[in-house]
Amino acid sequence: MPTASIGLSVESLPKLVYHLPLMKGVYIQTYGCQMNVSDSDRMEAILDSIHYETVKTPQDADLVLVNTCSIREKAENKMSSFAHELKSLKSQKPGMLLGVTGCVAQQEKEQILKELPFVDLVLGPDNIDELPWALEKLNEDKSTPILRTEFDQESRVWESKTLIKNPGPSEFISVMKGCDHYCSYCIVPWTRGRERSRTIDSIIEDTRRLVNKGVREITFLGQNINTFGKRNNESLHELFYRAHEIDELRRIRFTTSHPGDLQDELIQCYVDLPKLCSYFHLPVQSGSDKILRAMRRFYTVEQYMEKVEKLKKARPDIALSSDIIVGFPGETDEDFRKTLEVVKASRYDNLYSFAYSPRPGTSASTRNNQISELEKKSRLMELQNLARQISKESHQQWEGQKIEIMLEGPSKKNPQFWTGRSSQNIPVHLAAKAGMKPGDFVLVNVVEGTLTHLMATLTNAASHKQPDLSN
Numbered sequence: 114m115p116t117a118s119i120g121l122s123v124e125s126l127p128k129l130v131y132h133l134p135l136m137k138g139v140y141i142q143t144y145g146c147q148m149n150v151s152d153s154d155r156m157e158a159i160l161d162s163i164h165y166e167t168v169k170t171p172q173d174a175d176l177v178l179v180n181t182c183s184i185r186e187k188a189e190n191k192m193s194s195f196a197h198e199l200k201s202l203k204s205q206k207p208g209m210l211l212g213v214t215g216c217v218a219q220q221e222k223e224q225i226l227k228e229l230p231f232v233d234l235v236l237g238p239d240n241i242d243e244l245p246w247a248l249e250k251l252n253e254d255k256s257t258p259i260l261r262t263e264f265d266q267e268s269r270v271w272e273s274k275t276l277i278k279n280p281g282p283s284e285f286i287s288v289m290k291g292c293d294h295y296c297s298y299c300i301v302p303w304t305r306g307r308e309r310s311r312t313i314d315s316i317i318e319d320t321r322r323l324v325n326k327g328v329r330e331i332t333f334l335g336q337n338i339n340t341f342g343k344r345n346n347e348s349l350h351e352l353f354y355r356a357h358e359i360d361e362l363r364r365i366r367f368t369t370s371h372p373g374d375l376q377d378e379l380i381q382c383y384v385d386l387p388k389l390c391s392y393f394h395l396p397v398q399s400g401s402d403k404i405l406r407a408m409r410r411f412y413t414v415e416q417y418m419e420k421v422e423k424l425k426k427a428r429p430d431i432a433l434s435s436d437i438i439v440g441f442p443g444e445t446d447e448d449f450r451k452t453l454e455v456v457k458a459s460r461y462d463n464l465y466s467f468a469y470s471p472r473p474g475t476s477a478s479t480r481n482n483q484i485s486e487l488e489k490k491s492r493l494m495e496l497q498n499l500a501r502q503i504s505k506e507s508h509q510q511w512e513g514q515k516i517e518i519m520l521e522g523p524s525k526k527n528p529q530f531w532t533g534r535s536s537q538n539i540p541v542h543l544a545a546k547a548g549m550k551p552g553d554f555v556l557v558n559v560v561e562g563t564l565t566h567l568m569a570t571l572t573n574a575a576s577h578k579q580p581d582l583s584n
């Protein structure tokens with residue numbers, strides 16, 4: 114199937130999009146991690162600049178983008194069934210365009226166009242800035258689908274700017290992309306390319322701009338954020354010290370860390386920087402050294418636990434979360450028991466646990482010592498039961514304490530309540546009160562800790578009020 118390709122820079126885009134008609138509707142369906150959510154925000158902002166407004170359903174859209182994830186089989190299957198659902202909609206709306214973006218686009222490339230011939234556009238994560246060009250091309254000739262999945266590897270530094278159409282009080286800034294590790298179960302190095310970081314100066318510029326628009330909490334994003342800046346002699350802790358100086362920025366978060374790359378300088382930030390939230394996502398993946406070696410994680414359980422202890426010493430109220438894969442090829446019952454021991458010792462506030470699913474293209478997928486689905490399921494259930502018990506106990510420890518939370522907005526389930534978040538990233542629900550605004554910081558008394566959240570009441574003590582930024 115012929116596909117269009119280009120050799121042009123993003124700077125040349127405005128003159129190409131000059132003739133686009135006004136106000137079309139775009140619907141973006143996002144699967145996967147926060148990096149994908151951030152890419153969708155970026156696409157929304159790019160499309161806004163060429164007169165596409167976000168609509169609530171695919172039925173209302175002139176353009177539907179499916180931003181895909183290939184990290185787990187489930188997400189890939191969901192995207193495929195969603196795309197098939199759109200086939201009949203496209204036949205009713207011949208002018209509608211359908212694009213597949215993100216990791217599956219990067220991985221499957223022309224295969225998508227073969228399997229889903231009604232798709233008009235396939236864009237890899239490094240090519241989303243080319244959306245205006247691609248749409249212009251499709252508006253000229255819809256019979257030739259567009260395929261763009263080239264990695265941009267020219268410079269050591271990742272040149273990018275955060276684009277968010279309507280920032281809320283809490284926003285994400287991607288500070289790097291790609292990963293130089295090759296964990297044997299992970300597809301990221303193939304879908305996001307080699308690691309490249311933005312400069313601290315450009316990230317601080319974005320942070321200031323967002324803070325001026327009312328953002329109070331920033332989460333810095335990277336696939337392996339601990340190695341941020343390694344090619345341009347900068348580091349994550351330097352970024353944190355710089356961001357901490359921005360007056361109206363109240364909270365700093367980051368994700369995702371690799372325990373093998375976590376340095377003492379970063380742990381020291383938990384002593385020096387009060388705006389750095391008391392939360393750390395430190396994926397252990399397994400509690401068995403044998404399995405960690407097979408996963409190519411290059412740390413031992415002992416080294417991991419040393420880091421956990423250092424973090425708890427640096428910030429005694431820190432909440433830890435983790436990722437664990439159960440049923441990795443070759444995992445014995447003894448290996449799995451060791452994982453349970455790590456969970457008990459680390460006392461994760463929140464655990465993201467998954468049964469291993471082989472991802473095509475990864476080295477672990479071809480091993481002949483795969484674990485049966487039944488065994489994986491039973492181990493996963495045992496792990497999740499333990500994790501739930503620890504989360505609940507950990508949340509109950511907050512009962513009777515006064516804590517500061519940032520308000521996010523009315524509760525989705527019950528509008529008589531508002532939801533906020535503690536520094537430890539725990540959702541907190543409290544009765545709605547006139548004058549509450551997203552981005553307000555309030556002091557609350559915790560009355561109950563449950564598995565998933567805290568229930569609290571407002572105190573009379575003053576905290577930080579979000580200014581009215583509507584003008």
Ligand code: SF4
Nearest residue numbers: 292294296299301336
């Ligand atoms: S460090 Fe994370 S992103 Fe990189 S290969 Fe390993 S699991 Fe994937």
